[in-house]
Amino acid sequence: MPTTEAQILDWLQAVTDPEIPTISLVDLGVIREVRVEDDGGVHVRLTPTFAGCPAMDYMRRDVETTLRAHGIPRVTTEISLRDPWTSDMVTERGREGLRQHGLATPPKLNGGLLELDILEYAECPRCHTTNTELRTPFGATLCRAVHYCHDCRQLFEQFKPI
Amino acid sequence: MNPTLDLLYRLADDQLILGHRNSEWNGLGPILEEDIAFSSMAQDKLGHSLQLYTLLHELGEAEPDTVAFTRNTPQFHCCQLTELPIGEYDFSLVRHFLFDHAELLRFEALADSSYEPLALVARKVKGELKYHVLHANTWVKRLGTATEEAIERMQAALEFTLPYALGIFETTDAESEIISSGLFVGEEQLQRRWEASISKVLAQTALTLPDLRLLTPVTGGRHGQHTEHLQPLLDEMAEVFRLDPTADW
Structure with missing residues (x-):
């Protein structure tokens, strides 16, 4: 029986973000399309969270290695901006994964434009208060912002909305 | 030059050069957050330049690394604003504010470009870029309403930087074709939007925007004429690449 796309996506749950091991690339929304070709080969289309993301080559390699280990004879990957990433593409399971890693989740934009006001008052991943403030929109990686929780009196990181 | 190539080279070179300048704040920022902010914006801009050099490569130009690291000053099309040394933090901040306001409006307009691959990158x-503008506005408002010394220094930086910023909008012979073919709305239109955009932020500070019509724009960058600061930057950027251009990284 030929491999189905659902099966491929299931296998790809094992491929996690190189810097956040609690979220898969599928749940992050980086894997936009999986296609099983007539000859049994598989094509995977990925899109970067940020255009300058230095982890794309690792992600590509991890996808290829994982699918080959499951016996897929030919794996091709493509990085495309055709269906550009937004933080709304993170699934519910993905948001849970971000929280597990101690990151605040991005507010939902629901197709709307990013209004800069929503960057304030992120929910603290430790105590869940919104008594917080944005310290800087630039963090340890391109996809993270740094906030301060007035209740915990601690900095925390947020996966940025975009 | 073909209008698409002409436009793409200007866009890509601006990103590459200002990206490298921003990266020079790495380890030197006045506070840790600013060190990280300028380094992050540097990484974004280098990423954007790679996307744009890739479009050029798809149109038959050399590989992105070759284009980025083997050309010399006269072959660069960045505006002179981007190549100036980082100077003091006030200058770097004002340059970032003036450049990124234009940049956000530019890429918003390019999202509707008739050249679909460019529109995809722009979207x-x-x-x-919204984050870059947010960052610039936050600091311009903060320092532009702070102590007398802060306001004086920001005002002086603004007056020094504005003539270079007007050079962002220098046009080339391809301009009319760029507009008529729907590639881009054009520099004049962009400059009008930019003036409105920076005025709105500066109005919330103690800083005064001089009458831009009385200033002489510093041009030449779009035609390969640059300050003495660009070549040393190119040499430093390409130092490792040129040790072995065939190396596989």
Whole structure:
């Protein structure tokens, strides 16, 4: 029986973000399309969270290695901006994964434009208060912002909305 | 030059050069957050330049690394604003403010470009640029309403930087074709939007925007004429690449 796309996506749950091991690339929304070709080969289309993301080559390699280990004879990957990433593409399971890693989740934009006001008052991943403030929109990686929780009196990181 | 190539080279070179300048704040920022902010914006801009050099490569130009690291000053099309040394933090901040306001408006307009591959890149890039503008506005408002010394220094930086910033909008012979073919709305239109955009932020500070019509724009960059600061930057950027251009990284 030929491999189905659902099966491929299931296998790809094992491929996690190189810097956040609690979220898969599928749940992050980086894997936009999986296609099983007539000859049994598989094509995977990925899109970067940020255009300058230095982890794309690792992600590509991890996808290829994982699918080959499951016996897929030919794996091709493509990085495309055709269906550009937004933080709304993170699934519910993905948001849970971000929280597990101690990151605040991005507010939902629901197709709307990013209004800069929503960057304030992120929910603290430790105590869940919104008594917080944005310290800087630039963090340890391109996809993270740094906030301060007035209740915990601690900095925390947020996966940025975009 | 073909209008698409002409436009792409100007866009890509601006990103590459200002990206490298921003990266020079790495380890030197006045506070840790600013060190990280300028380094992050540097990484974004280098990422954007790679996307744009890739479009050029798809149109038959050399590989992105070759284009980025083997050309010399006269072959660069960045505006002179981007190549100036980082100087003091006030200058770097004002340059970032003036450049990124233009940049956000530019990429918002390019999202509707008739050249679809460029429109795709622009739709991605414009979302990221919002963070650059947010960052610039926050600090311009903060320092532009702070102590007398802060306001004086910001005002002086603004007056020094504005003539270079007007050079962002220098046009080339391809301009009329760029507009008529729907590639881009054009520099004049962009400059009008930019003036409105920076005025709105500066109005919330103690800083005064001089009458821009009385200033002489510093041009030449779009035609390969640059300050003495560009070549040393290119040499430093390409130092490792040129040790072995065939190396596989």
